[in-house]
Every structure is written in structure tokens, then in C-alpha cells.
Amino acid sequence: MKRGVGQGGYSLREKIFKKLRKDILNGKYKAGDSLVEMKLAEEMGVSRTPVREAIRQLELEGLVSSIPNKGVFVEGITRQDIQDIYAIRECMEGLAARWAIERIDEKTLKELENIYDLMEFYTAKGDLDQVGELNSQFHDIIFESTKSKPLMQVLSDFQYYIENIRLASLKAPGRAMQSLIEHKAIVQAFKDRDIEKGERVLVEHIRNSRLNVERMPRA
Amino acid sequence: MKRGVGQGGYSLREKIFKKLRKDILNGKYKAGDSLVEMKLAEEMGVSRTPVREAIRQLELEGLVSSIPNKGVFVEGITRQDIQDIYAIRECMEGLAARWAIERIDEKTLKELENIYDLMEFYTAKGDLDQVGELNSQFHDIIFESTKSKPLMQVLSDFQYYIENIRLASLKAPGRAMQSLIEHKAIVQAFKDRDIEKGERVLVEHIRNSRLNVERMPRA
């Protein structure tokens, strides 16, 4: 079977959704740009149907807005949005820490430690892209450990929104090492099942990340 | 033009989305039920296309999950989800209060006061459904006043998820009056532009709402 969007993953719709979302978040499509179904479909070598469905999902996420019979326009996310997201995370990750420490099982805890070890390794090696990827996994594991669908959904989405800027900010001088230390403290609190400490260090980690991002030069 | 889902609103897809979401939240479709596109389309007198698009959106919201080539199954929201949502709101509405008080304009403030007055009126009258509707509007205005897209999106969705139970809990003896008093304190803090007090009373209001819901008999 030949496909125009690339193999792997599953339905066309899903692949298209992810591709468009990525392209909006990394700036290929800028705020105000119009997305024409037919044009996108041709570019990707598919029909309008899966493109439409992907767009409907982007619409729900607020990444595009659609004016009936007129067109779909990119909303994107602004620098202000990113700051807001950090502020929201700062208050929600405290909850996440609490719930995760209460509910995480030994196997997942080991996984978390393992990811931390890899972060250590790749930080020493200087492969920050890899560290960024591990960073996402690290926090995703915490989200999932909360066993809370509402919390997971919000935080996972937000984490994806800010992935690019987060990756860039990891490259600020000294930040990678500082971030590593913070993750170490988080892992330790989880191993000790110390809820109060876990809340504190995780929130502090988010705050430091936010401050680091705010110090960054505007893209 | 004749339409099968009822006039008003806009596109079929949007109406179908709202209808399905409502039916999931009020329990017409229970967790585990399968949603068959063709069946829904026939019931509503439309084609599969808009139904599919609505389902894709529900999927993104996590209200249904879809297994490729097999079917779409209702996830619904559990009692645990609702408790989690209250916990999340409890920490996020502090932020909301802060940002809203900083950014709300006089006109919107007046609107908020106006809604409060109406709540007072309908509470006295005993029309709790009306009070519930005003309650939603009251909090939506606060969300919008934050001018924060990420915060608005999360809190508006969550507010809708718990609307039914919130309405039911308003009917607990004494709760309506207590809720009214809490809203009065919120309005006052907004008028005084007293951020600290606003945070405190709004968070307290959410906590009381949560406690009230937790005391409710299980549906």
C-alpha cells in the first residue's frame, strides 16, 4: 500500500493532525495564515476528508480557528500563551507530584530512574536533543502515574505546545546541568515517597524552567 | 433549508458535536457503549460526514476512544474524574482570580455584578436551574477576563464537564444560599481590585463546591 504522508503511526487523519500541529508549533504556518483543505490535501497526496478531520481537531485545540464557508486560519501560540502555560503548570505540577507519588508503582518508578540515568548520560555527552526527548518522557511518566485522566490530558497537551521553546531553552548556558540536578531531586523525592518534598522540588523545577525561558531572547 | 438536527447554532458538525457531548455527559450514552457512525447519522437524519467530524473532536477531548476499523466507544467521565477536576480547578482558579482582577475592564465588571444580581433574584425565587445557568456565565466571564487562552480553554471545558453534577449539587439544602454569599464576596473582591482576597475567596468557593459535591449521594 502506498501512502502520501509517510508510513508508521496509523490513520492518515492522525498523521496529518500531527504533521499540521507540528508545523504550526514550529512556525512553518504562522498566525493568520490560511489553511486551504484542497491545497493541503494535494501537497500530502491525499483527499480532503482526512485533512478536514485533522483540522477539526486542531480547531478544538484552539490552534486554528475556522470561519464557516470562508476558511481556516492559524492561531498558533504566542509568547504570552507560553508564559501562561508555565504559570498553569507551576500550579498544576504540585498536584501532579502529590498524586503521582501516592500512586506510582515500583516498576514505573524504576522506569523514571532509568530515564534519569539516561539524561545524565546524554547531558554529559552534550546531546541536548536527546536530553529534551528524555525530559518529555520523564514528565509524561509523572503525568501518567497520577492516574488522573483530566490532569494527564491538560499537562500532556501543554507540554507538547511548549516543546520547541523548552528544547531551545535547554541550550542556554548552564541550564542543562541545572535541570539535571533538579530532576535528580525529583527522582529522589519519588523514591523516598516524600510528597511534600516532591511537590516542592517539582514546582521549583517548573519555576526555574519558566524563568529560564523568560530570559531567552525572543525568537 | 431543512435540517435534521434542529436550527440555530451553525454547522451540522458543531450541532452534532454538542449534542453527542451533552448525551455523553448526561449519561444517555454510558461508558463502554459503542457509537456507530451510520446509526447516529440515520437517527439525526444526516450523512456520516458531519458525524465523523464530531466524533473526531470528542476523541480529542477524551470523551470517546476509537479503535481503527472497529468502532468508537464512549469513555464518559467518572466520579473520580469529577473530583480530579475540582482539585485542578481549586488550584487554577487562584490564578484565574489574579489575572482576571488585574485585567478586567469596567464594562465587564459591571456585567459580572449584573449577573450576581440576577443570581440573587433567582435564588430568592427558588429557580435553581436559572441560577445554575448564571453560575456558568459568572465563571465564564472570569475566565474570559483573564485574557489567557490556555487558561480559558482548560477551565471552560472542565466547567462544562461538571455542569450536570454542579447543577444537582446546587439543590442540596442550604447550598444555593451559601453559594450566593460566596459569589457576593467574589464580586466585592473584584470591585475592590483586591487580588489577594479575590484569590482566597474564589479558591474557597471552589473548595466548598467540591466538598458539597463529595457529600452528594452517588448517582
Added chain:
DNA sequence: AAATTCTGTATTGTATACAATATAGTTATC
């Protein structure tokens, strides 16, 4: 009887065809 293959059916996934709407440009009218 157990295991395997086949086949039919239900359902979704994708493509295409047709309808409705918005907009811009053009022509007609004053």
C-alpha cells in the same frame, strides 16, 4: 473434536461528487 481456512458482514477509512456560501470583480443603473 480441534484447529485452520474461508467467507460474509459490519464498520470504519478514504475519495469523490455535489450543494451552499462568501467574496471579489464586473456590469448596469442612476
Added chain:
DNA sequence: GATAACTATATTGTATACAATACAGAATTT
């Protein structure tokens, strides 16, 4: 020349047609 009505085009909205897949149950083989 300004304004209004018309027309053409671009785009989305909806419906239908066709393809792929999953699954259950029958037929077949061992």
C-alpha cells in the same frame, strides 16, 4: 462617478461511493 445588482470563482459543508479492515461463524481439514 457612485452605487447596486449580477456573475464568476474559491472555499467550505454535506452526501455518497468505494476500499480496507476486523471479526464472527461456517466450512474444511487433520
